[in-house]
Amino acid sequence: MVRPIPFRFLGFALCFTLTGLCADPPTFPAGTDLYFGIVPTVQAPTTSTATSGAAPIELNAITIRGRAANLVGQADTASSGRVGQVDIDERPLLRPAEVLEAVPGLLVTQHSGDGKANQYFTRGFNLDHGTDFAFSMDGIPVNQPTNAHGQGYTDLNYVIPELVRAVTYTKGPFDVEEGDFATAGSADLIYPDTLPRYIDALTMGAFGYQRALTAHQLSLLGGDLIYALEIVDYDGPWGVPEAFKKYNGFLRYSSGPVDDHWTLSYSAYEASWNATNQMPSDAIGAGLINAFGNLSPTDGGNRDQDLLWATWKGTTVSGEADVLAYVETSHLDLWNNFTFYLPYQASGTQLDEGLAQDQYANPAATNGEQFLQQDNRTREGGTFRYKFETRLGACLTQDETGLDLRNDNIFVGLCNTNQRATYETDSLDHVVEIGAAPYFYNATEWTPWLKTVLGFRQDFYSIEVANETPVFQDGVDLLTAAGPSGPNAALAPLNAFNEGAGVGTSSSYRATVPEPKAALILRPAKGPAEFYLNFGQGFHSNDARELAPGVNPLARAYSEETGVRYADGDAYETTFAAWRMDMASELTFNGDTSRSSPNAASVRQGLEWSNTVRVRPFYMDLDGALSQARFRSLDPVDNPLHAGYWVPEAIEQVGTLTLGMDKIQGWSLDARLRYFGSRALTPDNAIRSTPSALVSLQLSRQLWAGQKLTLEVFNLFDETADDVSYCYAYAYPGVANGQAHQAIIGHATEPRSVRIAWTDSL
Numbered sequence: 030m031v032r033p034i035p036f037r038f039l040g041f042a043l044c045f046t047l048t049g050l051c052a053d054p055p056t057f058p059a060g061t062d063l064y065f066g067i068v069p070t071v072q073a074p075t076t077s078t079a080t081s082g083a084a085p086i087e088l089n090a091i092t093i094r095g096r097a098a099n100l101v102g103q104a105d106t107a108s109s110g111r112v113g114q115v116d117i118d119e120r121p122l123l124r125p126a127e128v129l130e131a132v133p134g135l136l137v138t139q140h141s142g143d144g145k146a147n148q149y150f151t152r153g154f155n156l157d158h159g160t161d162f163a164f165s166m167d168g169i170p171v172n173q174p175t176n177a178h179g180q181g182y183t184d185l186n187y188v189i190p191e192l193v194r195a196v197t198y199t200k201g202p203f204d205v206e207e208g209d210f211a212t213a214g215s216a217d218l219i220y221p222d223t224l225p226r227y228i229d230a231l232t233m234g235a236f237g238y239q240r241a242l243t244a245h246q247l248s249l250l251g252g253d254l255i256y257a258l259e260i261v262d263y264d265g266p267w268g269v270p271e272a273f274k275k276y277n278g279f280l281r282y283s284s285g286p287v288d289d290h291w292t293l294s295y296s297a298y299e300a301s302w303n304a305t306n307q308m309p310s311d312a313i314g315a316g317l318i319n320a321f322g323n324l325s326p327t328d329g330g331n332r333d334q335d336l337l338w339a340t341w342k343g344t345t346v347s348g349e350a351d352v353l354a355y356v357e358t359s360h361l362d363l364w365n366n367f368t369f370y371l372p373y374q375a376s377g378t379q380l381d382e383g384l385a386q387d388q389y390a391n392p393a394a395t396n397g398e399q400f401l402q403q404d405n406r407t408r409e410g411g412t413f414r415y416k417f418e419t420r421l422g423a424c425l426t427q428d429e430t431g432l433d434l435r436n437d438n439i440f441v442g443l444c445n446t447n448q449r450a451t452y453e454t455d456s457l458d459h460v461v462e463i464g465a466a467p468y469f470y471n472a473t474e475w476t477p478w479l480k481t482v483l484g485f486r487q488d489f490y491s492i493e494v495a496n497e498t499p500v501f502q503d504g505v506d507l508l509t510a511a512g513p514s515g516p517n518a519a520l521a522p523l524n525a526f527n528e529g530a531g532v533g534t535s536s537s538y539r540a541t542v543p544e545p546k547a548a549l550i551l552r553p554a555k556g557p558a559e560f561y562l563n564f565g566q567g568f569h570s571n572d573a574r575e576l577a578p579g580v581n582p583l584a585r586a587y588s589e590e591t592g593v594r595y596a597d598g599d600a601y602e603t604t605f606a607a608w609r610m611d612m613a614s615e616l617t618f619n620g621d622t623s624r625s626s627p628n629a630a631s632v633r634q635g636l637e638w639s640n641t642v643r644v645r646p647f648y649m650d651l652d653g654a655l656s657q658a659r660f661r662s663l664d665p666v667d668n669p670l671h672a673g674y675w676v677p678e679a680i681e682q683v684g685t686l687t688l689g690m691d692k693i694q695g696w697s698l699d700a701r702l703r704y705f706g707s708r709a710l711t712p713d714n715a716i717r718s719t720p721s722a723l724v725s726l727q728l729s730r731q732l733w734a735g736q737k738l739t740l741e742v743f744n745l746f747d748e749t750a751d752d753v754s755y756c757y758a759y760a761y762p763g764v765a766n767g768q769a770h771q772a773i774i775g776h777a778t779e780p781r782s783v784r785i786a787w788t789d790s791l
Contacts, residue, residue, distance in 0.1 A: 125187075135162075140307050143263060143302060152201070153634070186332075196219070228245075232785070269305055304330060331360070336355065357407065362403055363403075406438060413431060426472065455498075456574075461492070466489065469484065485543070490539065491538075562591050601643075606638075633659075635655055647691075670771065680705075681709075685701065703725075740783070740784075750778040
């Protein structure tokens with residue numbers, strides 16, 4: 030008997046055997062809906078042959094400044110690509126990380142102050158601050174495991190958009206070069222080795238926005254030295270001025286020819302800010318605050334980071350080698366109060382799973398529920414990649430082998446605070462995470478119209494956790510106080526001082542996960558269209574502090590994708606992809622509670638469509654996406670009051686339209702519409718967010734000798750909307766008689782604002 034091999038797409042399955050083809054009906058729980066529609070895939074360029082099911086094999090060097098059109102014959106999926114500097118430069122950017130909105134179906138937003146990591150959405154995920162999408166800069170991973178605020182915390186505020194030479198991206202777990210966090214995809218921001226021109230820029234705008242940037246290059250000791258400095262000051266439209274201050278520097282020295290080239294780089298970043306976090310809609314309706322008001326005016330944060338890295342690229346007799354090594358130190362303080370005065374119930378539990386709370390002082394005291402999340406870490410790591418060609422009979426193969434290494438040494442804490450003054454340590458942990466991942470990639474062209482891609486990656490982890498939470502605080506033995514016979518025994522179910530390994534104890538964990546990848550690529554008659562069938566296994570990682578019996582920090586994810594890419598020269602390219610992903614668990618660690626949310630397994634699926642038109646000097650990009658995320662079984666844990674199948678906050682509809690012209694008698698124009706669809710805020714889909722459609726505009730005029738004047742307008746039509754919305758419980762005097770209750774809680778979209786920039790570059 031021949032064992033069938035299943036391939037699942039969008040709720041249907043096909044089983045191929047040596048004797049025939051059989052259909053397998055979909056299996057979805059009651060209450061599950063199927064959506065078939067359009068997903069945004071801002072299909073950008075790829076100069077490498079593999080950006081999907083495996084590691085990219087580089088072709089001849091190509092300089093790409095705008096979108097790379099006509100990737101037929103180069104890409105390994107319909108949902109991978111590359112965006113060049115011109116495309117990035119033409120985009121109006123409210124925040125630095127918005128350079129990533131060039132990635133198909135990826136939205137970047139904010140629910141706090143501008144110094145905090147952004148929130149990201151794509152492929153049926155609320156990625157929070159980066160949990161299931163692998164971000165990197167120059168190949169250096171940015172996501173932070175076991176971060177104080179959340180797993181995969183990705184702060185890209187140190188990125189200088191003018192220095193981003195290109196953004197390469199993949200969607201789904203199909204790239205063998207990507208492991209942890211790459212469940213939904215990956216994106217790499219690439220800095221240049223040389224500057225095509227120097228840059229001096231001054232920007233001023235509404236709500237106190239001020240920015241100065243200088244970036245220059247000089248020849249030194251036979252090589253090239255790039256140096257850049259950025260300073261930003263911004264208050265924003267908030268009732269409590271943000272007072273955001275950013276100091277950002279970058280240095281790079283590079284030397285050598287293409288076949289023996291090395292770089293040494295250094296980045297330093299420091300920021301501080303006040304935060305207006307998401308605010309309750311009913312508190313706004315009751316007139317306590319307006320949409321830009323703040324019920325916890327001392328929230329905010331500090332952040333600093335120093336990053337040093339070196340690269341070498343060279344050729345040998347048989348192939349090409351690429352080596353990267355990096356070391357980083359970083360510090361983060363975040364003060365937040367999301368629930369204000371939410372009290373504990375008599376059972377020691379809360380209306381929802383709750384956030385950090387004062388559990389041993391008086392919970393009903395006037396301190397409120399502000400808490401401090403503190404993260405201090407050093408990390409070292411590197412990658413080695415070797416690319417070579419071989420022959421399999423008469424067939425040419427492109428191969429790559431590589432190794433990723435990383436070590437994070439983390440001190441992470443959660444404290445209760447009053448107006449940023451700490452009065453109780455809720456948890457304090459020392460975590461060491463060591464990871465190693467070897468991989469191999471092979472692409473074989475069997476005929477002029479048929480190519481296969483095979484890849485395999487294995488991630489290994491060694492994790493050590495030491496809980497160093499002080500047992501004695503204010504003269505009280507906390508373990509005894511919360512014990513079965515202690516005076517606060519009612520609080521014991523919260524295990525407040527027993528996160529991770531437990532107070533004063535240590536725990537270790539060894540974990541590994543295999544990640545096979547495969548792709549089948551068809552290009553009939555070497556024509557303008559190419560068809561893709563991709564499979565990949567990845568994993569969702571969890572916070573190391575959640576090490577406990579029966580809890581695996583690595584939850585497997587399986588994904589399939591089929592798609593087509595069509596290109597009419599460089600003038601027009603369209604891509605279409607249908608994808609599906611099964612995740613073994615939605616288990617996530619909540620840094621605000623130091624506890625996990627063990628949600629059910631889930632399935633996600635969707636469609637993506639992207640169009641790029643270039644008829645110089647005009648261009649148009651049109652992208653759309655629909656996706657669906659459902660638990661596989663009824664999930665009462667995520668929110669007991671709203672048990673259901675919908676994965677809360679999962680993105681469902683996205684659309685973008687960009688129209689522009691480039692340099693017509695010195696004028697350039699870029700207008701962009703971004704649609705962010707409604708989302709389920711509770712698992713039963715009873716409460717949903719409100720969709721938004723925002724228009725941004727950039728108009729620039731070339732003056733003389735490299736001088737340029739740029740006008741940017743954000744939220745052109747001054748739409749009233751929320752950047753992010755949630756539904757959870759809170760309590761505040763003057764609302765619902767001060768009683769705990771659930772409400773929609775959102776972070777307002779900034780109103781219409783204007784920025785004017787003068788740039789001198791030559």
